[in-house]
Amino acid sequence: MSSKTIAVLSESELKDGQMKEVAFEGEGKVLLSRLGDKIHATSAFCTHYGAPLAKGVLTADGRVVCPWHGACFNVCNGDIEDAPAPTALHSFKAEIKDGQILVTADPENTTKKNMSRQPRLLATGSAQSTTPGVVIVGGGSGAFHAVESLREHNYNGAITILSKEPHAPIDRTKLSKALVTDPSKLEWRPAAELKSKYGVTLRTGAEATQIDFKGKSVVIGSSGERVPYETLILATGGVPRKLPVEGKDLGKVFTLRSVEDAKNIDSEVQEGKKLVVIGSSFISMELVVAVSKRNLASIDVIGMESAPFEAVLGTQVGKALQKFHESKGVKFHLKSSVSKLVPSSGSPTDVGTVVVKGPDGTETSLPADVVIMGVGVGPATEYLKNSAGVTLDKTGAVEVDEFLRVQGVDGSVYAIGDIALYPQPGTGEKRRIEHWNVAGNHGRAVGKTIAEGKGQPFVKVPVFWSAQGQQLRYCGVGAGYDDVIVDGNLDEMKFVVYYVKNDKVVAVASMQRDPVVSKASELLRLGLMPTPSELKAGKDLLTVDIASTAAKIKVA
Structure with missing residues (x-):
């Protein structure tokens, strides 16, 4: 269909710093954004999950932040600013004539079903260089967003992904939040599309066993095959931990990281089964939500804290979320630990009982048909222990600089996501952050650095969300907070909570108060967060x- 020019709104109805969603022929929608005297027009929906961007946050430096999951775009051209956006927005011509705002667009590109712009792809579907180019080790969010960013920023060299998994890079959040087990519904792009459009060589079932930094090659598999690289991105993610207790390796005891894990859990956690979940933080409790409608005989959750999510969200919020889960039939055993897992009398190779030690030292036996261990992950860096030149910290994390370059080797190696110990903006304190958005934005940052040959410090504000009856949003780094400010009603699960450290707000969480967290992430980025007082x-x-020209922000 050809483009049309349509008057969509009176100019007087769009003020400086405002956004509005307007109709555009039939089912079409366009997002108008005004920055000073300039009006910009883009497609109206986030390319991640389709959220209406008009309900998000606009800034004077041209960013529009999705109200749901932190994806961010540039309203001037539609380009991606932050993950998890997988593709850019359409950008349309906007002009003012006779007091009316006119938008010129192909109506097909204004509908929700065609909301995203084709990413910048290789014209031929293959790299213009025959040299090794960029090799990415890993198959998750960081790997995909690195590829997207490399091509978006006009990198035309070869890209190879080495993934030990049997499919293209996936959206791993859907494993715990919805227990999706079909890889085709999880892949960011099918393998065929990665090849034909992005010019990516994807090698599945290719597990790195060592990196030869001096020889610039990745050793994979037991054969010792070497894959050469010019630039290397390590994006291997995390490995689920198992408690070092008797019976941890019995059958029907699961962790969750892969599609295969999700399939195993899905097949076993069925109607009438007794489920015991060890760990009361996000992965565990998202799984509890995902299976809570399956009419299970019982769901028991064991946690060492006094409330679920306590370390991150605090006792007040944790108790409120506990109350919600209890209303759905979940039973909590808190301030407790697991003594051992006991085999089933009917099937001695499978788990049958979980022995729990309570806060008073008394042991209780919980019957279990299935056990899920959600007790955190460690960096997936075993392959680096045999690689001379790089030093891991005591947790197995890889230390990187502000550009995400691995320390101890030449500047052509980057580490991103769960394995990266990177300096925090403002403080310089090095932390490893396991948020999925962080891995994606790490990948985007490194892709841009490699493509442009010029590094910029990584300064993104961490964002995550979690399905806990209502959607919990969170931004910032709240570790070590010393005060909590609650605005709203925790029992009604409608609140904003501010986490304070050294008299500064360092993190914000919310439920049913969108787009507060999107706004908070931008205020943290800009250094404009209000004081606790x-x-x-x-x-x-x-x-x-x-958002307005009067806003006191430093426009890049």
Whole structure:
């Protein structure tokens, strides 16, 4: 269909710093954004999950942040600014004539079903260079977003992905949040499309066993095959931990990381079964939500803290979420530990009982048909222990600089995501952050650095979300907070919570208060977060102007 020019809104109805979603012929929608005297028009829906961007946050430096999951775009051209956006927005011509805003667009590109712009792809589907190019070790969010960013920023060399998994890079969040077991519904792009459009050589079932940094090659498999690289991105993610207790290797005891794990859990956690979940943080409790409608005989959750999510969200929020889960039939055993797993009398190779030690030292036996261990992950860096030149910390993490370059080797090697110990903006403190958005944004940052040959420090604000009856949103780094400010009603699961450290807000969580966390992430980025005293006095984040020309932000 050819483009049309349509008057969509009176100019007087769109003020400086405002966004509006307007109709465009039939089912079409266009997002208008005004920055000073300039009006920009883009497609109206986030390319991640289709959220209406008009309900998000606009900034004076041209960013529009999705109200749901933190994806961010540039309203001036539609380009991706932050993960998890997989493709850019359509950008349309906007002009003012006779007091009306006119938009010129192909109506097909304004519909929700065709909301995203084709990414910048190789014209021929193959790299223009025959040299080894970029090799990415890993098959998750970081790997995909690195590929997307490399091509978006006009990298035309070869790209090879080495993944030990049997499919293309996946959206791993859907494993715990929805227990999706079909890889085709998880892949960011099918293998065929990665090859034909992105010019990517994807090698599945290819597990790295060593990196020869001096010889610039990745050793894979037991054969010792070497894959050469010019630039290397290590994106191997995490390995689920298992408690070192008797019976941990019995049948029907699962962790969750891969599609195969999800299939095993899905097949066993069925109607009438007794489920015991060890660990009361996000992966564990997302799985509890995912299976809670299956009419299980019982769901028991064992946690060492006094409330689920306590270390991250605090006791008040944790208790409120506990109350919600208990209303759905979940039984918690908190301030408790697992003594051992006991085999089933009917099937001695499978688990049958979990012995729990309570806070008073008393042991209780919980019957179990299935056990899920959600007790965290460690960096998947075993292959680096045999690789001379790189030093791992005591957890197995890889130390990187502000550009995500691996320390101890030449500047052509990067580590991203769960394995990277990287300096935090503002403080320089090195932390390993396991948020999925962090891995994606790491990949985007490194892709741009490699493509442009010029590094920029990684300064993104971490964001995550979790399905806990209502959608929990969270941004920032709240570790070590010393005060908590609650705005709203925790029992009704409608709140904003501010985490304070050294009299500064360092993280924000919310439920049913969108787009507060999207706004908070931008305020943290810009250094404009209100003080704790202002928030206690009733200051509303959404009233802070960061979008108009009068906004006191430093525009890049």
